Amino acid sequence: MNRLENFEELRSTMINPLDNPDFYALLLGDDRYEGMISDTGGFSMCHNYELGNTTHKNYYDLLNVAIQQYLQNLDYPEYIKRHPNATQLSYQKMRRVLSNVLESPDKLYNFIKKNAKNAERILGIGKNMDENNGTLYSVGWFYFKSHHLNPNLSNNPIRSNNVKHRLYLTVDTNERAEIANKIIEKCNQKGIPYNFKVHINFKKRKENQQSDTIVIYLADEEQVVEYVNFINEIIEENKELSKHIHKPSPHLGIVNDYIGYGFEPQLETGKTSYSKLLKEAVDSISTTKIAINILQSLVNPKIRKVYDRYTPEGLKYYKPNEWKEMQLAPIEKYQELIDLLKKSEKTPEEYEELRKYFSGYFKRENMNLDEIKELRRQISKNLVKKYPQLPENNMFDINVDNTLYQVSLEEQLPEIDSTVTPEERKRALETLNLMSKDKTIDNNYLNKG
Numbered sequence: 511m512n513r514l515e516n517f518e519e520l521r522s523t524m525i526n527p528l529d530n531p532d533f534y535a536l537l538l539g540d541d542r543y544e545g546m547i548s549d550t551g552g553f554s555m556c557h558n559y560e561l562g563n564t565t566h567k568n569y570y571d572l573l574n575v576a577i578q579q580y581l582q583n584l585d586y587p588e589y590i591k592r593h594p595n596a597t598q599l600s601y602q603k604m605r606r607v608l609s610n611v612l613e614s615p616d617k618l619y620n621f622i623k624k625n626a627k628n629a630e631r632i633l634g635i636g637k638n639m640d641e642n643n644g645t646l647y648s649v650g651w652f653y654f655k656s657h658h659l660n661p662n663l664s665n666n667p668i669r670s671n672n673v674k675h676r677l678y679l680t681v682d683t684n685e686r687a688e689i690a691n692k693i694i695e696k697c698n699q700k701g702i703p704y705n706f707k708v709h710i711n712f713k714k715r716k717e718n719q720q721s722d723t724i725v726i727y728l729a730d731e732e733q734v735v736e737y738v739n740f741i742n743e744i745i746e747e748n749k750e751l752s753k754h755i756h757k758p759s760p761h762l763g764i765v766n767d768y769i770g771y772g773f774e775p776q777l778e779t780g781k782t783s784y785s786k787l788l789k790e791a792v793d794s795i796s797t798t799k800i801a802i803n804i805l806q807s808l809v810n811p812k813i814r815k816v817y818d819r820y821t822p823e824g825l826k827y828y829k830p831n832e833w834k835e836m837q838l839a840p841i842e843k844y845q846e847l848i849d850l851l852k853k854s855e856k857t858p859e860e861y862e863e864l865r866k867y868f869s870g871y872f873k874r875e876n877m878n879l880d881e882i883k884e885l886r887r888q889i890s891k892n893l894v895k896k897y898p899q900l901p902e903n904n905m906f907d908i909n910v911d912n913t914l915y916q917v918s919l920e921e922q923l924p925e926i927d928s929t930v931t932p933e934e935r936k937r938a939l940e941t942l943n944l945m946s947k948d949k950t951i952d953n954n955y956l957n958k959g
Contacts, residue, residue: 511742511766524763525763528890528908533761534877536759537792537795538864539867540556543555543556544793553785555721558859558862561681562684562719563683563714566615566619570619572687573652574618583661589601607621626641634654634657637650638652646712650711651709654704654705655705656704656705663697663702673727674728674730674776675733676784677734677741678770678772680722680759681754681756682754690724693724693726704726706727707727722785742769752768761785763905777897787893787896795892801851801864801868802851805845808841809841809844847867851864
């Protein structure tokens with residue numbers, strides 16, 4: 511993999527969700543994200559990977575990594591700084607106790623059960639245990655923070671109030687501790703801080719296993735570049751391990767087949783998550799209706815006859831041996847997909863089938879479908895309405911000023927009464943869209959007699 515030189519190079523090579531056929535296939539073919547409360551899971555619950563549920567061994571492996579890092583990096587002078595009332599004797603006892611609990615899972619469990627609060631406070635691993643009954647939470651996050659585990663990296667620690675970027679990895683459960691340890695070792699070697707979390711989920715159903723299983727918090731663009739480069743190093747150095755890192759969810763910026771990217775939105779009312787912002791931008795859009803309209807057009811023999819007469823624009827970007835998978839399915843298949851869309855409950859395999867057909871169709875059309883253009887326009891408008899501070903140089907390639915101007919014009923459109931036909935409303939909106947491209951037009955134009 512090529513090394514990135516700067517953040518602008520990452521932005522220019524990354525696939526942004528609004529240009530990604532797989533993202534629109536997710537929106538139209540997979541409605542599981544709609545049922546998520548707030549940003550819990552969000553789009554990352556829409557996948558068909560066999561990631562595996564967390565076992566106690568997986569949890570102990572993560573705890574093992576944290577304790578070993580703590581013992582490896584905390585010498586006596588630093589321990590006294592953190593605990594002024596400590597002594598050489600108490601320091602040696604601490605090291606002896608922690609070294610001892612690493613000997614077996616049973617010792618680790620008893621230790622964390624008796625010392626859950628202290629482990630959370632000292633190691634910064636997050637709250638993972640119910641203090642009332644001493645059991646691990648079924649779903650949560652395990653944190654690794656250099657300002658807790660390695661005082662040598664304490665300069666400019668990455669704390670929650672200075673996070674501006676996130677990187678995402680989708681890693682099988684059994685390999686998460688190993689990946690976490692390799693990330694930490696790279697940071698130790700390079701002298702850079704770290705703050706990331708690993709998903710733990712003891713629920714056994716595949717649908718409960720979200721895809722964004724390692725989330726890395728970063729403070730600036732330079733750190734993003736550093737992390738992408740050394741994660742690529744880890745992947746190249748560990749070919750077998752890389753087989754357990756899956757392609758990121760398409761709602762993210764796709765850096766490559768292993769790494770996803772999202773920014774940290776800073777609203778006037780405080781921070782929100784990238785996934786929550788994007789989910790809220792699509793919540794009001796009738797994606798199922800759009801999906802059925804597209805499929806119904808593919809069932810229409812007249813439309814198909816015209817459609818099949820020309821080489822689709824998208825085929826220019828594929829090799830001849832790839833054209834077969836871009837061909838339209840028989841009419842019966844699209845009717846079957848329409849019936850599938852209308853089902854109230856679907857299996858993960860059925861969701862996967864819908865997304866596969868939509869993704870192939872959008873790739874074939876090279877994203878030039880009117881429905882996709884309109885969907886992108888609506889999402890862009892909703893994003894800047896919810897987050898008008900979205901930078902002009904943003905990962906979605908949205909022209910923020912133009913979009914905000916278009917929103918302001920649309921808001922000036924008078925209430926439509928029953929005498930106005932849909933065609934007249936459409937023409938009015940098209941006029942506004944044209945006007946929004948020319949900001950020299952008086953913003954009060956519509957209010958003049």
